[in-house]
Amino acid sequence: MGGDHAPAMVVDGAARARERYPDVHYLMVGDEAAIKPLLERNPGLGDRVTLVHTADKIESDMRPSQALRNGKQSSMALAIDAVREGEARCVVSAGNTGALMAISKFKLKTLEGIDRPAIASFFPTSGGESCMLDLGANIQCDAKNLVEFAVMGGVFARTVLGIGNPSVGLLNVGVEDMKGHEELREAAAILREKNLPIDFKGFIEGNDIGKGVVDVVVSDGFTGNVALKSAEGTATLYTTFLRQAFMSSLTARLGYLLAQRALNKLRVRTDPRRYNGAMLLGLNGIVVKSHGGTDDLGFANAVGVAVDMAKHGFLDKIVADFATLRAQDAEPEPSPEAVG
Amino acid sequence: MGGDHAPAMVVDGAARARERYPDVHYLMVGDEAAIKPLLERNPGLGDRVTLVHTADKIESDMRPSQALRNGKQSSMALAIDAVREGEARCVVSAGNTGALMAISKFKLKTLEGIDRPAIASFFPTSGGESCMLDLGANIQCDAKNLVEFAVMGGVFARTVLGIGNPSVGLLNVGVEDMKGHEELREAAAILREKNLPIDFKGFIEGNDIGKGVVDVVVSDGFTGNVALKSAEGTATLYTTFLRQAFMSSLTARLGYLLAQRALNKLRVRTDPRRYNGAMLLGLNGIVVKSHGGTDDLGFANAVGVAVDMAKHGFLDKIVADFATLRAQDAEPEPSPEAVG
Numbered sequence: 001m002g003g004d005h006a007p008a009m010v011v012d013g014a015a016r017a018r019e020r021y022p023d024v025h026y027l028m029v030g031d032e033a034a035i036k037p038l039l040e041r042n043p044g045l046g047d048r049v050t051l052v053h054t055a056d057k058i059e060s061d062m063r064p065s066q067a068l069r070n071g072k073q074s075s076m077a078l079a080i081d082a083v084r085e086g087e088a089r090c091v092v093s094a095g096n097t098g099a100l101m102a103i104s105k106f107k108l109k110t111l112e113g114i115d116r117p118a119i120a121s122f123f124p125t126s127g128g129e130s131c132m133l134d135l136g137a138n139i140q141c142d143a144k145n146l147v148e149f150a151v152m153g154g155v156f157a158r159t160v161l162g163i164g165n166p167s168v169g170l171l172n173v174g175v176e177d178m179k180g181h182e183e184l185r186e187a188a189a190i191l192r193e194k195n196l197p198i199d200f201k202g203f204i205e206g207n208d209i210g211k212g213v214v215d216v217v218v219s220d221g222f223t224g225n226v227a228l229k230s231a232e233g234t235a236t237l238y239t240t241f242l243r244q245a246f247m248s249s250l251t252a253r254l255g256y257l258l259a260q261r262a263l264n265k266l267r268v269r270t271d272p273r274r275y276n277g278a279m280l281l282g283l284n285g286i287v288v289k290s291h292g293g294t295d296d297l298g299f300a301n302a303v304g305v306a307v308d309m310a311k312h313g314f315l316d317k318i319v320a321d322f323a324t325l326r327a328q329d330a331e332p333e334p335s336p337e338a339v340g
Numbered sequence: 341m342g343g344d345h346a347p348a349m350v351v352d353g354a355a356r357a358r359e360r361y362p363d364v365h366y367l368m369v370g371d372e373a374a375i376k377p378l379l380e381r382n383p384g385l386g387d388r389v390t391l392v393h394t395a396d397k398i399e400s401d402m403r404p405s406q407a408l409r410n411g412k413q414s415s416m417a418l419a420i421d422a423v424r425e426g427e428a429r430c431v432v433s434a435g436n437t438g439a440l441m442a443i444s445k446f447k448l449k450t451l452e453g454i455d456r457p458a459i460a461s462f463f464p465t466s467g468g469e470s471c472m473l474d475l476g477a478n479i480q481c482d483a484k485n486l487v488e489f490a491v492m493g494g495v496f497a498r499t500v501l502g503i504g505n506p507s508v509g510l511l512n513v514g515v516e517d518m519k520g521h522e523e524l525r526e527a528a529a530i531l532r533e534k535n536l537p538i539d540f541k542g543f544i545e546g547n548d549i550g551k552g553v554v555d556v557v558v559s560d561g562f563t564g565n566v567a568l569k570s571a572e573g574t575a576t577l578y579t580t581f582l583r584q585a586f587m588s589s590l591t592a593r594l595g596y597l598l599a600q601r602a603l604n605k606l607r608v609r610t611d612p613r614r615y616n617g618a619m620l621l622g623l624n625g626i627v628v629k630s631h632g633g634t635d636d637l638g639f640a641n642a643v644g645v646a647v648d649m650a651k652h653g654f655l656d657k658i659v660a661d662f663a664t665l666r667a668q669d670a671e672p673e674p675s676p677e678a679v680g
Binding site: 229 | 343368371464465466476479509513521526545546550551559562563566567568569570571572574575576577580581582584586588589591594596597598599601605609644
């Protein structure tokens, strides 16, 4: 029931996602009276949907604490319950992000060894696709949190983006060792020392994100949120400028018509709906957040992200990597004398 | 002598800037043997240049502390000396940013009432131009620093961008009052309360930067640096994607040829050289930093920024605004009883 165009966008998105994932079964949680007619207009969807009625929902302006307290019968909470009870393998919501994180954390708990879940997303780069986390779940982070984000981002890049040995960088204001906040320098030292299934590249700068210098960009949630939104804002600005340029003369319009096919491919490549679906990583369950303002195509992609994570055993891989990390933490460090 | 293509780019840039500012006189500080032949190839420039010879220069990889200690006879230090001694009204350098800030701070000092200088720059938005600060001089900032940045940015927008009552926003992860770091919330409270010649708009998000929601974007130096570079990286990425689209078929190439004039205007509008020239604000002197990798056109624009600041009495306006701020700080706050 969350999102600007819910529940129509959700139901139509679910129908669309079945074109790519015909074996998916949906538990749809929400207002039966609103959802039923939508199911009817999507032939073939109805028999893959179990409808769970609730009249209650989380409003988009509810504070997380309020949502936790008052939203026990909300569609969001019941959908998360279904994951906890093993009735569903993942949950996808276009609702209130803070509430989704708070209720998920409360009901699903974090995986062993993980202090704080993070929000991750992926986006186009000149070389393909990269992912970035945290995008806003944790405004303040210490070195340990950043190391955990690096490990989780690595698993995401391996399982969903299909990158064998993903490269990971810490977002900073320069690449030199002495740059940035203390916690960044400390996290870099830990990541350099540990033997993890990632290729740690050290610090990267904001302009390295679009270049695709690394597969996984790690930062605290404040910086990551600002970086991603600045990039989105610039993309929108360029699209506006480009449209204005093509409309500025008759010759330019003609040029646009000729280049239209090629430009449409560019539009598809950079379509934000294609990159819709932020992952709440570190929870004992798969939770995907769709943009609230997306349409059915965008929502279908968010469903796809959740299905990919479930299919590729995302949670098991996270657990395995964190076991590796903890095993190394347990080993006593060799003393300088022993090394000398 | 600083920058990738110095001193040729600096001398050619100075010549180019004279087309727009024919009354500018230059003190050029650096290696006479390298600069003299360059002056000769720019007819008419020579008689507007006083050459100050020094063989010494700040290397691009020098740490600020090292530059301060060992760079006393460097071209950068001598150029800043000229501003301190009143022989020049502003200094423009394409050299090491950290060294430029450290030497400027040491020699020129900060203006009364300003704790920490900041680096500011301006950039295109859908509505025109905005400026952002701090871009990296201060990795950690408290509320007082952010308030000072807001005032300085406001003066910059009024004097150089020519905006009467500039709107100012604090960069955050959401627009609601409870969002973000403590120092942001505290700075917002102060800015709301004071009577300053700016139109304070509260918090803005990363995607509001490109929209031009405010004329002045204020943040700590870490966040500002990441935001600006992320935006720059995205702009580069889009340019690459666009080029690839136009090269992808013969029809698309033909379309490009037809739209070329319009697209060139777009290129000029978003040309990073046009926005070259970061200001070191808060110092008792005008210091402008050019990108190290720019060419003569970019350097000429950095010279233009410095000239505009000097011509429009930037320093006097900063001093006046800070006097206003201090006067309000000095007023006793009305007690709740008195208000009630």
